[in-house]
Amino acid sequence: MIATATAKTYQNYIGGEWADSSSGATGENRNPARPGEILGHFQSSAIADVDRAMDAAHGALDGWRKMSPIARGNILYKASQIVERRADEIGEALTREEGKTLKEGKGETLRASAILRFFAGETAQPVGDRLPSSNPTTFLYTERVPLGVVAAITPWNFPIAIPAWKIAPALAYGNTVVFKPAELTPLTATLLVECLAEAGLPPGVLNLVTGSGRAIGDAIVGHEAVNAITFTGSNEVGKALYRRALDSERGVKVQLEMGGKNPVIVLNDADLDLALTQTINGAMMSSGQKCTATSRAFVQRGVYDEFVDKLIARAGSLRVGDPLAATTDLGPLVSAGQRDSVMDYIGIGRAEGGEMVTGGAPEELGDGYFVKPTIFTGIAPTGRLAQEEIFGPVLAVLPIDDPAEGLALANSVKYGLSASIFTRDIATAFGFIRDIDAGIIHVNSETAGAEPHAPFGGMKASSSFSREQGKTAVDFFTQVKTVYFDWAYKAPLADKEEGAGAPA
Ligand code: UN1
Numbered sequence: 001m002i003a004t005a006t007a008k009t010y011q012n013y014i015g016g017e018w019a020d021s022s023s024g025a026t027g028e029n030r031n032p033a034r035p036g037e038i039l040g041h042f043q044s045s046a047i048a049d050v051d052r053a054m055d056a057a058h059g060a061l062d063g064w065r066k067m068s069p070i071a072r073g074n075i076l077y078k079a080s081q082i083v084e085r086r087a088d089e090i091g092e093a094l095t096r097e098e099g100k101t102l103k104e105g106k107g108e109t110l111r112a113s114a115i116l117r118f119f120a121g122e123t124a125q126p127v128g129d130r131l132p133s134s135n136p137t138t139f140l141y142t143e144r145v146p147l148g149v150v151a152a153i154t155p156w157n158f159p160i161a162i163p164a165w166k167i168a169p170a171l172a173y174g175n176t177v178v179f180k181p182a183e184l185t186p187l188t189a190t191l192l193v194e195c196l197a198e199a200g201l202p203p204g205v206l207n208l209v210t211g212s213g214r215a216i217g218d219a220i221v222g223h224e225a226v227n228a229i230t231f232t233g234s235n236e237v238g239k240a241l242y243r244r245a246l247d248s249e250r251g252v253k254v255q256l257e258m259g260g261k262n263p264v265i266v267l268n269d270a271d272l273d274l275a276l277t278q279t280i281n282g283a284m285m286s287s288g289q290k291c292t293a294t295s296r297a298f299v300q301r302g303v304y305d306e307f308v309d310k311l312i313a314r315a316g317s318l319r320v321g322d323p324l325a326a327t328t329d330l331g332p333l334v335s336a337g338q339r340d341s342v343m344d345y346i347g348i349g350r351a352e353g354g355e356m357v358t359g360g361a362p363e364e365l366g367d368g369y370f371v372k373p374t375i376f377t378g379i380a381p382t383g384r385l386a387q388e389e390i391f392g393p394v395l396a397v398l399p400i401d402d403p404a405e406g407l408a409l410a411n412s413v414k415y416g417l418s419a420s421i422f423t424r425d426i427a428t429a430f431g432f433i434r435d436i437d438a439g440i441i442h443v444n445s446e447t448a449g450a451e452p453h454a455p456f457g458g459m460k461a462s463s464s465f466s467r468e469q470g471k472t473a474v475d476f477f478t479q480v481k482t483v484y485f486d487w488a489y490k491a492p493l494a495d496k497e498e499g500a501g502a503p504a
Contacts (some may be wrong), residue, residue: 004492007038010186011358012049012210013193018201021211022048029187032332033322034098042186047219050178053207054225057149057176059202065146065174073123074499076168078201080250083109084158086195090160092324094188098159099331099369100286101323105123109443112192114165114452115469118267119168127474129369137488144478146174146229147253151220152215153241155233155291156334159185159228160192166230167196167206167454175228177206180408181219182233184334186210199398202425221245227424228253230468230476232291235259235461242464256464256474257457259389260291260417262447263410267403268302270422274444276307278420279395280314281445287330288393289338291462292418292448294442296386297397298406304399308377311397312358315373320362332369339369348370349376349385354396389415403428411437416459418447439463 011018011024021043031037043049064072068493076230083090098105135452152166152426156368163181170177209216217237221229221244229252231241238256245252253389264282266275282294299307323331333339359374371392379396386396400406404424410419420442421432429443439458440450450456455467466476 002213007040009041010043010190010210012043012045012053013190013197013206013208014049014053015059015207016059016197019047021209027183027211029184030095031096032334033324035369037096037338037474039093039187042190042210045216048218049211050216050219051208051224053151053178054223056204056207057178058225059397060202061146061148061176062174063202065206067174068383069123069132069172069174072172072174073120075199075201076116076172077120077428079121079196080113082195082198083113083192087113089190090191093191094159095331096325097185097187098156099323099334101325101328101331104286105323108158111197112160115161115164116168118453118470119473120243122169122474124370128480129380133484135486137486139483139485139487141483141485143252143481143482143483144173144474147477147479148175149225150175150177150228150230150477151181151223151226152177153217153220153229153231153233154179154181154189156182156184157286157291161190162232163189165456165469165473166232167192169477170230171201171205173474175301175477176204178220179206179208179224180213180216181208181210183210184375189496217241218244222403223250224250226252228255230255231258238464252474254464254477255466255468257291257468258295258462259415260293260458260462261296261387261389261413261415262292262294262418262438263296263298264294264308264419264447265403265406265410265421265423266297266299266303266398267421267423267428268300269424269426270303271424271495272303272307272310275422276314278311278422278444278446278482279311280318281375282420283395284315284318284330284393284405284450285448287333287371289334289391290448291389292308292450293391294420294447295390295395296410298400299394299397300403300406301399308357308375308397311375311395315358315375318373320370320372321365322368330373330393331373334369338391339371342371342390342394343389345385345388345392345394346374349379349383349394349396350387352380352383354379354383354385359394376444381412387413403432403490407432411435414461417462418442418458420445420447
């Protein structure tokens, strides 16, 4: 147990050294289940620290990009083993800092280890293509080369998995990184960096600057050393960041993973118990603080009443409380601000004529930022509760006549991250896969969750078109060089026309 009296001061990691920020100021990191408990003091970095981190990343780039990919992979593999070895400790720190349950905290830590392992393996995979050339003595091929310095700006809701799935591919493909974790979760970020440093990353290859986005976000995004930015967070911040990167006119590559308003469709022929469990899990685990969380359930009228009754009973049976306790299903929201924002949405749902059939603020759970699993019926599909991302344990349930209506309503939001359908009808399931606007589609499983080796990302306002994780990560974290290598030292054929496939 980390006692308040002994709360440690943590440092930035720049150029291979742990260091105080130039501001000399630190911020407290508190446990959202027990806000009196301080988990540590973290550097409130200033622009000078960003400059130092960028210089370090820039300085380390040449050595790192020229290293054998296999050697880079060996370091990532070692880091994956260190994360795995420390999974109990890191998982508990994550739970104290973010509020998800111990099971989820440890599970996420092991996920980060799996991601590091996957990208370690990717360094031994073929990259680039060999192409035929119209000149028979030209060896024509493509190479994948790093982008340069990558800024990884990460959210608090997956404080180790998301940093891992940005940092691991960035490093695997030869980039160096400046890592700015969410202000609310610097502890887990620091532990991840410790593991990577211990694994043997050369100084400057990975740099950590903690602090607030307000103080250093613009300095990171606008920094002249930055070649690419990978961001997961809110739509507002993501859009602003994108605009700023475009304005820089330096060809900064940007990857954005943002909100979701993910639907499930439950049809009359569904396995109702399965649909119930998966809908509850998707909506309520991690207190709904996932961009992949289920926030709208469209239920066909034949099973609507039964499904709503069962949802209410199941939601009411979830135990809300200290996420360190093994019996707890739902911990607190991450902060007072997040709790207030979710409670505001509950107010909006009521004001818009919805009925809160279960949930709301708990009566007696001390001063932690808890919200009970909350379910609304009677919400208009066009209302704010059915359109906006809430990021809390709040689910709106709406009746539908048939699959076509469910599909149309499911698509009637600006987001398109994940979506799921519960049915036993194969044609309906494949029709849904074809027509739903979502980057991640589930048939008979919950909207949240992501396997470490599978592409991850959304459509419409949810993402900036690229995909994270898996084999697709290389597309963002590298650029292509096309090489025409004439091994016969021959002059070009006189009659060769531009673009024509001239014979030898
Ligand atoms: C998951 O559903 O397990 O920020 C992963 C998020 C997503 C990750 C979700 N980028 O919630």
